[in-house]
């Protein structure tokens with residue numbers, strides 16, 4: 001008999017942990033969980049080390065160190081063109097995952113409805129369960145030019161109980177970057193229904209082919225009803241630091257902080273110092289990483305297409321959501337889960353089955369997600385292994 005609380009029983013162990021364990025077991029090239037196979041910039045590591053040796057080892061302030069909140073404010077105004085007050089509008093969290101949890105718990109009531117675009121990052125649903133809210137779904141599907149969603153499906157998802165919409169752009173796992181028209185539609189519907197937006201922007205600096213990220217908070221009338229949630233991890237390849245933040249008007253920030261104080265209370269000071277150094281002084285490193293991922297994306301996308309996967313080139317983030325039926329049927333396999341269990345053992349490569357990111361898993365069963373946030377040598381090795389296992 002399980003001891004796990006009822007609210008978490010539907011979720012099991014996150015697929016990212018499951019697939020990384022499977023990759024390790026078979027010594028596979030791990031293109032499943034999205035983390036870089038190299039370290040973040042020296043400048044940040046040195047600043048964090050200095051933080052430890054210079055004695056920043058007791059609790060940091062609940063909302064974050066002023067030096068980091070100031071750096072986040074500058075970052076936001078330089079890249080998003082929106083100003084936030086570090087004292088009342090910025091909160092440092094333990095990665096964006098904690099920002100999501102604290103924002104939901106602090107701002108959503110039991111019985112509220114929250115609209116999620118699927119496929120969704122798995123923590124959104126689990127955190128909604130923690131806050132007692134109901135999820136409504138809008139499906140992102142392949143289009144002629146990548147991925148998109150049906151405006152009518154979005155309109156139909158709203159009701160008089162809609163509290164919020166979760167926007168994630170650039171999007172994990174499809175790589176869709178929402179354009180102005182899509183953002184404006186969401187904004188109009190939120191204003192009409194008096195709903196707020198939780199905007200997960202962790203891939204804000206990772207867009208390709210000249211495509212640009214735009215925050216929904218920049219749309220007219222949206223700053224006052226948006227909680228931006230972002231982090232350092234993807235931008236600087238430091239996913240293990242778990243430094244994230246929220247940007248929101250004071251009234252919404254109060255909700256985030258009311259939960260954050262009881263979830264983690266505060267975030268490690270030395271890592272906040274490292275993060276501040278990077279946001280202030282390592283912007284060229286962020287650009288360099290983006291250029292690196294642009295190349296690994298191209299090489300992996302081309303190889304996957306050659307192998308027979310249906311590739312939709314991602315405009316952002318660091319994943320390729322490919323259609324796998326042609327390959328799987330050759331191998332006598334059916335679903336994404338079948339393929340992702342087969343790949344590590346027989347091809348020596350691990351990937352993520354995305355069906356768990358859908359309300360109805362069958363909607364995602366035809367896709368497989370490969371991460372390209374790796375060194376080129378790692379991508380080359382994965383391609384070599386896939387070629388030898390998948391071409392007869």
Ligand code: GLN
Nearest residue numbers: 016017032033034035172
């Ligand atoms: N965001 C990462 C991904 O999509 C995983 C985060 C995690 O493992 N919880 O791969």
